[in-house]
Amino acid sequence: MTGAPRSATAPPPPAADIRDHHITWPAADYPCRVLTPRAPAPGEPLLVLGGGLQTRHSWARLERRLSARHPLLIPDLPPARSPGxxxxxxxxxxxxxxxxSAVDQxxxxxxxxxxxxSGYPIGYRLAQRHPxxxxxxxxxxxxxxxxxxLAALIEEGLRREAAPRADDPPGTHRRTAADLVDVLTNTEAAADHLLIRAAARVMTDQLTAAPGDPLVRYVSDRGSLLLRDPLPPGGLTGVPTLVGVGEHDTATTVEDNRAVAATVSGSTFLVMRNADHLLHVExxxxxxxxxxxxxxxSPLDSLxxxxTEHFRSPPAARSGP
Structure with missing residues (x-):
């Protein structure tokens, strides 16, 4: 006798076990989301370092596509600034x-x-320090x-952080979120590409729904640090590196990303067509x-x-940002 067949509408069993781990760190404790494939998975775990205001719950699409094959570690790193x-x-x-501390613990x-x-300066430094x-x-x-x-918007956020207003008129947070998203995304490209437009709308909704001034939260989370040498001097060798960007990215342009790739010996540089800054969503x-x-x-040339481009020369010498 066999068991009853699974309903056609029943969701498949999860491909990974998911747990939150408490990471202790001298300045502030924080959680780390860990996804472990239920089937044996070759390869090392993937540490995911998101950008400003992203959390351990911001990677659902990546989890669906990778968690069956790769262990994922997604920390909620503490904010860079905590006024008061x-x-x-x-x-x-x-x-x-x-x-x-997360991978160690x-x-x-x-x-x-x-x-x-804004997770990239952390990932770059990790590879520099621990190749x-x-x-x-x-x-x-x-x-x-x-x-x-973006630099001007960050400066505006620092001014707001220094002199917060007790009561904002209705709709202020929505307008502020829209202003931030307009800088982080390419509004001209969004007019022609539905996926870019949809990702920007989702980001605006998420920033509006969270409490507090979205720009002040962005600056406090990590935005303020972008004014302080996000790309460290010294270059990088000995670590296989991929640097990627959407062709329509105006927040971190193709030229910006290519300049970072040029500091890494043997790096691969990838440009994704019909994509913007939120290409991992779009x-x-x-x-x-x-x-x-x-x-x-495996080679990426067939994607x-x-x-793709390949940088074979030693990292470019840098003495500053």
């Missing part, structure tokens, strides 16, 4: 140490790193410095395919909607 508390300011080096000796947007432990480094939305529009299937191929050591 004794701990008022953290540096890139502090946040790099916080990320390292989870007893992960070697790991790959995916670092997106023997980082098996692969994947950076998306990287720039040696913020562009003029084109999640292509994004996951690029990660999977790179982690396997649809993508072009």
């Amino acid at each position: 508390r004794a701990r008022t300011s953290l540096t890139w080096e502090d946040l790099t140490d916080a990320a390292l 989870l007893r992960v000796p070697r790991f790959a790193v995916l670092a997106v947007s 023997a432990r980082v098996t692969h480094l994947m950076l998306f939305g990287a720039s040696p410095r913020p562009g003029p529009r 084109r999640d299937a292509d994004f996951a395919a690029a990660l999977t191929l790179f982690l396997r050591g 649809p909607h993508c072009t």
Whole structure:
């Protein structure tokens, strides 16, 4: 006798076990989301370092595509600035140490790193400091410095943080969120590309729904640090590295990302067509395919909607941002 057949509408069993781990760190404790594939999975865990205001719950699309094959570690790193508390300011080096605490306390000796947007300075520093432990480094939305529009918006956020207003008129947070998203995304490209437009709308809704001034939260989370040498000097060698960007990205342009790739010896540089700064949301299937191929050591030249370049020369010498 056999068991009753599974209903056609029943969801499939989860491909990974999911747990939150409490990470202790001197400046602030924080949670780390850990996804462990239920089937045996070759390869090292993937440490995911998101951008500003992203949390451990911001990667559902990536989880669906990768968690059956790769262990995922997604920490909620503490914010860089906490007004009103004794701990008022953290540096890139502090946040790099916080990320390292997660893999150490989870007893992960070697790991790959995916670092997106303002997570990239942390991922880059991890690979610089611990090249023997980082098996692969994947950076998306990287720039040696913020562009003029973003830098001006960060300065405005710092002014608001220093002089907060008790009562904002109705709709203020929505307008502020829209202003921030307009700088972080390409509104001209969004007019022609539905997926870019949809990702920007989702981001605006999420920023509006959260409490507090969205711009002040962005600055306090990590935005203020972008004014302080996000790309460290010295370059990088010895770690297989992929640097990727959407062709329509105006927050961290193709030229910005190429400049970061040029500091890494032997890096691969990828441009994804019909994509913007939120390419991991806009084109999640292509994004996951690029990660999977790179982690396997397979060439990326055959990826649809993508072009690649390869940097073979030693890292470019840098003395500043």
